[in-house]
Amino acid sequence: MSSEPLGVALVGCGTVGTGVAKLLLEKGDRLAQRAGRSLVLRKVVVRDPAKVRGADVPRELVTTDLAAVHDPAVHVVAELIGGTTTARKVVLDALAAGKHVVTANKALLAEHGPELFEAARKVERTICFEAAVAGGVPIIRALAESLAANQVTALQGILNGTSNFILTSMAEQGTSYAAALAEAQRLGYAEADPTLDVDGSDAAHKLAVLAQIAFGVTAKPHEIEKIGIDTIDAMDIRFADELGYTIKLLAEAWADNGRVALHVAPVLLRHTDMLAQVRGAFNAVQVVGDVVGETLYQGPGAGMMPTASSVVADLIDLAVGRAQRTFAAAKLWSGQSRGFVIEPSETVRSRFYLRLLVLDRPGVLADVCRILADHAISISSVIQHEALEGRAEQTVPLVIMTHYSETGKFRAAVGAIGKVANVAAPAVFYSVDD
Amino acid sequence: MSSEPLGVALVGCGTVGTGVAKLLLEKGDRLAQRAGRSLVLRKVVVRDPAKVRGADVPRELVTTDLAAVHDPAVHVVAELIGGTTTARKVVLDALAAGKHVVTANKALLAEHGPELFEAARKVERTICFEAAVAGGVPIIRALAESLAANQVTALQGILNGTSNFILTSMAEQGTSYAAALAEAQRLGYAEADPTLDVDGSDAAHKLAVLAQIAFGVTAKPHEIEKIGIDTIDAMDIRFADELGYTIKLLAEAWADNGRVALHVAPVLLRHTDMLAQVRGAFNAVQVVGDVVGETLYQGPGAGMMPTASSVVADLIDLAVGRAQRTFAAAKLWSGQSRGFVIEPSETVRSRFYLRLLVLDRPGVLADVCRILADHAISISSVIQHEALEGRAEQTVPLVIMTHYSETGKFRAAVGAIGKVANVAAPAVFYSVDD
Incomplete structure (x- = not known):
């Protein structure tokens, strides 16, 4: 194991970036113990340096210059800006400069996975993305490593905390969709423009990422059928409840005989179902493997520190050298087929x-x-x-x-x-x- | 990555061993794809060759000779016999012969962890043990890798499927402890002598293993306070239910200010608590990390294929080279303190x-x-x-x-x-x- 410190550059220092900076700056001893070497924050690239607050980032690390990540003391670039245009350039540029990449950006992976992973393989660098799906829930490692002996046969996830918060409020307080959304916005669980959360797009992006790992299929987000919660009526939540069911927005993958159907939709779950118990902004994923059977992973789906926990777990994996092994073995978005084709949900x-x-x-x-x-x-x-x-x-x-x-x-x-x-x-x- | 096949010897071919042999023999292509190299069954060491059934193990691989694992084509020894006396010798012998070890044996780790891990470090070999706690639930990886940025502050686990099956029967069917135990035995969820399961010993062994990873403390099983379910009265399950609670046998660790209290006991959980929903022979662990918050991991706690799923995940990790990195970085049972001391639950x-x-x-x-x-x-x-x-x-x-x-x-x-x-x-x- 190298004892050289692992140099980290953050690109973007919003909510998640601030959390990652805090951990690197405040928990250095812990992280060094876990990784066997120090993790050192080298650069923080932002559009507006005045906005770097919340973590006491030394001023000399803050820059607006994207090329600053080329510094030889930087080994990993954490892309934490979101979106798919600049983020794509940041990741390709970092890889071209010989840096590993950690990202929390599901849309980027869902849209540009093949290109980015091919670029990484060419330069023998690694892309890690535990934080891209379900925030603090370690579902990427579960699928890629813990369940490696299995072929996943079914996967059902509560992957959008905003939608789950709204559905929980509607069910427990009997409020309308509009009132529950307003409450979610007031409490910071929903954006001012919540469209991508409540129309199922965000969950579809995450499902595309999970489907790549579990089935080796490359699903473009628009290929995933989706129904959001934005059309849900309080009366259906009540009628479902009377029948013994809870309505949850699920991202689902059902595999059968070489075909896999992917979709996002509200689904009625029995009150006693584990996923029906997942309340508020929590996320959870139930995975059925053909060897292990049914397993479930739950935790906070978003937020500064839960997401930072996953980003820093990736940094530690890179420092230990695990992530590089996983990346090489998993061959994600390489076109290597596991024999699954995507089919519509019709059947x-x-x-x-x-x-x-x-x-x-x-x-x-x-x-x-x-x-x-x-x-x-x-x-x-x-x-x-x-x-x-x-x-x-x-x-x-x-x-x-x-x-x-x-x-x-x-x-x-x-x-x-x-x-x-x-x-x-x-x-x-x-x-x-x- | 080496393209040489990874040679595997099984010592013990009971329930779990049979499951592992099945996977190695029947899912070779899948495992090779996941590991980037073949996993090959080289030897199956048993006391009675006539008893190797259930998996079509070629006769020439079966032997009663423990020294057969010294074969240079064997790289990993999977110890699957249970118990602590012979198992200890098997593991020490395998390490001395330069083999990695995979084990599902929580009692062995709880009793002899320091000796075995020291022996492994001396010869630069790795011990993997995902299957030792909670069967198919990947709780070892979760604690050691996914939550590496966290200090665990609390951990609550349903770690004994037999006890949980009995408690579920008592709660849902209103039966007595004796009747529920008899049903569990009839269905194969409880041994003829269920003592170690129902008196909390098995859960205490597993808690000792989790406490080593989460807190760096070496707790001998007898140092863990335990109350089993063997004294539980149906009336308390009913009264608890009327008050809105479910009784579960929990293995718990509570950390506070450098002290950690470890114990196994029946606990009243609110009906709405996620752990209260865990039914039958399932296992689940709720982990609170100081960064991520509350996370939960659930799945089958025992059984041939769920446990084999975890054993083979370890074999794949060894084949990929991840396990070796994790083992070196984690320094388990090395006496390396994280500053926690074990305290009784009094406070x-x-x-x-x-x-x-x-x-x-x-x-x-x-x-x-x-x-x-x-x-x-x-x-x-x-x-x-x-x-x-x-x-x-x-x-x-x-x-x-x-x-x-x-x-x-x-x-x-x-x-x-x-x-x-x-x-x-x-x-x-x-x-x-x-």
Whole structure:
């Protein structure tokens, strides 16, 4: 093991960067003990030096010059600026200068993984990214190392803390989506523009990264079907609850016979399911391996110190020399196939929760049931609720739980149901995980 | 990375050994892809060759001769026989012959960790032991690598699947301890002699191993206070449930100011606590790190393939060269202190559940309350239950929930309560985790 200090440059010093700087500056003895050598902060590259606060970064380390990371005393560049344009340049430039890279940037990996990893392999440098998925939850190491004897067969993750916070508030306080979002923004769990969190994009980026490790497939984020929580209605959370289910936004991968379906969507989980218990801004990933069976990993999904914990774990792995071995062995984004192809979710079999608003007139239930029967979908239970206060007169919610059917067939049935005369609003439907 | 195959010898081919042999023989291509080189089964050492079944081990690999592992084509010896006497010799002999060692043997590590790890360091070989704690749950890597930036401040684990299976049965089916144990034995979750599982010894061994990684303390198993589930009464599970709590056998480490308290005991957890949701033979560990906060790891705690998954993950780590780096950096059982000393649980502050059987006569509640007050212990709630059917006439259960107090003070109060005239049976008390 080298006893030379490992020199670290941070590019970006926002929330996560500040956390990493704090650890390097304040916990130096601990990190040196864990790594067998010192981890030394050499440079902090920022756009506006006046904004470096929160960590007592010595002024002489702060610079606006990206080329400062070329300093021979810098061995690792931590890219912590986010986005995909400048971040891509920063990473390629660092690799070209012979530096290892640590990043927390899932969008960058999801969009440019093949290019960046190829560049790293060419110069025999390593890219680490534990912090890119699920913040403080060590899911990257779990998939790449701990479960290395397994082929993952299923993966279900609560990967977006903002969405989970909002769903938890709606379920526990009975608030509307708008009120829960406003509360999340007030408490700092949601951005002023929360679009990428609540429309499922962020979770899709993370799922693309996990799918690369677990299945060797390179899924562009736009290839991952996604439904966010931004259209969720409080009544569906309540009806699901009455049936014994909690609604969670899940990023899911289902592998079968060489095909893997990837999607992000709200899903009904039994109250007793471990993922249903994951509250607030926490993240969790349930992984089924063909050898080990079902395992689960949970922790804080974001925030300054949880994310910094993962970034610094990567720095320690680089200092110890583990990360280089893992990187070389894993051959991520190399096009090396494990024989999986991405397929749409159409053929995934699932139970479904279907909620309609129907006019309270004779025959509508018969029409809906007939359409489901025509699509070979069996009904598990039906509840016609009382008319809701404050909703259009005469419409009543009709909740149907189905037995297993193929997603594609179920969607076709929903399309047909939308044309029934007395169905008053677009159907709402979610998968049910039993 | 070496492209030479990694030669593996198994010593012991019972349940876990059979699982490891299966993976090596049947999933060779997968493992070679993950490790960047082949993993080849070279020898299987057993006492009785006729008993090697379940995996199609070629006969010529099977031997009763322990010295067979000295074969130069063997690079790793997997010790899978259990126990501490022969197992110790097997490991020392393998190391002396220049082999790396993988073991699933928590008792061996807890009893002989310092000697074995010193021997490994002398010959620059590595000992891996992911499978020794919590079967398929990758808690060793989590503590040693993923959380390397953290000092662990608290750790709570469901580490004995047999106990958890019994407690789950008792809680969900309302059965007695004896009936639940018999069911566990019938289903293969408990041994014919379940003593080490149900008296907390097995969990204490595992806690000793985790405490070495998390705190650098070397706790002999007998230094870990333990209370098993073998004395648990169905009525306490019911009363706890009525109060909103689930009873789980937890292995706990609480660190504070350079001191760490280690113990195994039944604990009351709120129904909504993640650990309370862990059912049947599953294991789970909740770890609080001072940087990341609260994280949780869950999975199957035992069984052929889950444990084999962890053993083979270690073999892959050795093949990749990661394990050697980790071993050198972690300096486990080297006496290298992180400044923690083991202290008894006397000073740990907790809430308590106290259940007495008292004769239904005037004054007994007053006496008990007076004693608690004299020990400066505040009462949070009191429920005097109706007399129980089938119990001695005139005794009624009295359940008291306290506010926080030091464990030592609470135990002193319980001692005094035991001398009160109308208290009819030894007091039962458990910590309450809020």
